[in-house]
Amino acid sequence: MENFxxxxxxxxxIFLVMVVGYVLRRGGMLDDHFVxxxxxxxxxxxxxxxxxxxxxxxxxxxxxxxxYVLFCAGASTVCFWVIWGGTKLFLKGKSMRGAxxxxxxxxxxxxMGLALIENIYGASAMGPLMIIGAVPLYNIFxxxxxxxxGGQAAQENRAEKIREACVNIVKNPIIIAILAGLLAALSGVxxxxxxxxxxxSVAQMATPLALIAIGAGFEGRSALAxxxxxxxxxxxxxxxxPLVFVxxxxxxxxxxxxxxxxxxxxxxxxxxxxxxxxxxxxxxxELTASVVVATTxxxxxxxxxxxxxxxxxxxxx
Numbered sequence: 627m628e629n630f631x632x633x634x635x636x637x638x639x640i641f642l643v644m645v646v647g648y649v650l651r652r653g654g655m656l657d658d659h660f661v662x663x664x665x666x667x668x669x670x671x672x673x674x675x676x677x678x679x680x681x682x683x684x685x686x687x688x689x690x691x692x693x694y695v696l697f698c699a700g701a702s703t704v705c706f707w708v709i710w711g712g713t714k715l716f717l718k719g720k721s722m723r724g725a726x727x728x729x730x731x732x733x734x735x736x737x738m739g740l741a742l743i744e745n746i747y748g749a750s751a752m753g754p755l756m757i758i759g760a761v762p763l764y765n766i767f768x769x770x771x772x773x774x775x776g777g778q779a780a781q782e783n784r785a786e787k788i789r790e791a792c793v794n795i796v797k798n799p800i801i802i803a804i805l806a807g808l809l810a811a812l813s814g815v816x817x818x819x820x821x822x823x824x825x826x827s828v829a830q831m832a833t834p835l836a837l838i839a840i841g842a843g844f845e846g847r848s849a850l851a852x853x854x855x856x857x858x859x860x861x862x863x864x865x866x867x868p869l870v871f872v873x874x875x876x877x878x879x880x881x882x883x884x885x886x887x888x889x890x891x892x893x894x895x896x897x898x899x900x901x902x903x904x905x906x907x908x909x910x911x912e913l914t915a916s917v918v919v920a921t922t923x924x925x926x927x928x929x930x931x932x933x934x935x936x937x938x939x940x941x942x943x
Contacts, residue, residue: 640742641926643834647841656842664839665898672832674803679829681754681807682815691755694884698759698891701871705731705892706767709862717855724775725900725910726855729917730862732764734897735890742890742929743883744833756887758804765795768903776908840898844919856916859896863921864928868893872932881941889932895921 650656710727717723735757743753773788795801817825868889875888896918905911936942 638926638930640837641922643837644841644844644922647838648844649841650838651842651844656838661839661843664835665843668832668836668839669899670799672828672835674799675825676829676832677754677757677800678803678807678810679825681758681804682810684754684811686808686811689755691884693878694880694887695755695759697875697878697880698756698888699763701867701874701888701892702731702760702763702767705867705871706763706771710771719855720775722852722855722910722913724772724907725904725914725917726859727771727775728768728904728909729896729900729914729921730859731867732768732897732900733760733863733891733894735761735764735894742894743886753883753887753890754804754807756891758808760891761804762795762801764897765798765801768900769795769907772903772907772909840922843898844922852910852913852916855913856920859913859917860920860924863896863917864893864924868932872936876941885936885941886933889929889936893925893929893932895925 647656651661706727709730710723713723713727713730717726769788769792871892872885872889875885880888896914898918901911901914901918903909904914933942
């Protein structure tokens with residue numbers, strides 16, 4: 627019972643914050659404009675600042691673990707190619723393939739991941755290291771599958787879309803923040819107290835505002851369409867990926883913060899930005915929205931279960 631309470635205390639408060647956003651939206655206090663602006667503000671400002679603060683504040687030379695970063699990158703890569711290959715074999719609706727693959731492998735690592743790790747360990751260097759290994763690949767792989775599995779219009783302009791996508795990846799605020807944080811950490815630069823306090827104030831807004839926006843963006847029953855592919859994608863995202871790679875991570879010697887980072891990378895809900903990319907690149911936005919909603923709701927239970935198992939076996943503190 628003690629381990630279950632520990633697990634519930636880690637995950638349930640995060641999802642309750644999303645419930646607050648949902649309730650405020652249904653009560654009329656929040657609207658579509660708020661969700662749109664909040665998501666853009668988080669993506670462009672608060673999340674990059676949070677990542678920059680966490681990475682730049684870490685002694686990279688002391689804590690950097692190449693084996694860990696490569697494991698995160700390798701697991702993300704294997705998941706992507708295996709899911710895409712399986713989708714080509716078993717999913718008949720070609721229009722759904724890109725959306726299905728992206729929503730099945732791409733986690734909300736920057737929002738949900740950091741929130742869960744902070745709930746257990748407070749400030750942690752392993753969350754940023756996991757993001758270094760996985761998040762850039764999430765963006766690159768999503769562009770690849772959405773380009774090659776998109777609608778007819780996307781197919782006709784594939785070369786131009788690939789060029790634009792590559793430019794967008796280079797301009798991605800999260801990737802820029804990761805690189806800037808690494809440079810700051812490696813150079814050993816220190817900032818004045820005024821700057822540090824300002825950065826902290828902005829960074830502290832990232833997680834609660836993102837969770838409120840996710841909750842406010844839920845569309846209820848209208849989002850839960852195409853039930854069969856939604857259930858399949860949710861099972862891959864929340865159960866199958868961690869079932870395969872968490873034991874491999876344990877065999878590789880990862881425990882504690884590192885193991886939690888890997889679990890979040892594999893089993894966190896699909897990121898809401900999946901929907902924006904799917905719609906913009908001629909893919910199935912309805913299916914993507916359905917998977918985002920389903921995985922976010924179900925993760926309250928599956929993540930609690932995974933953390934309970936790891937805690938019971940003494941693999942996390």
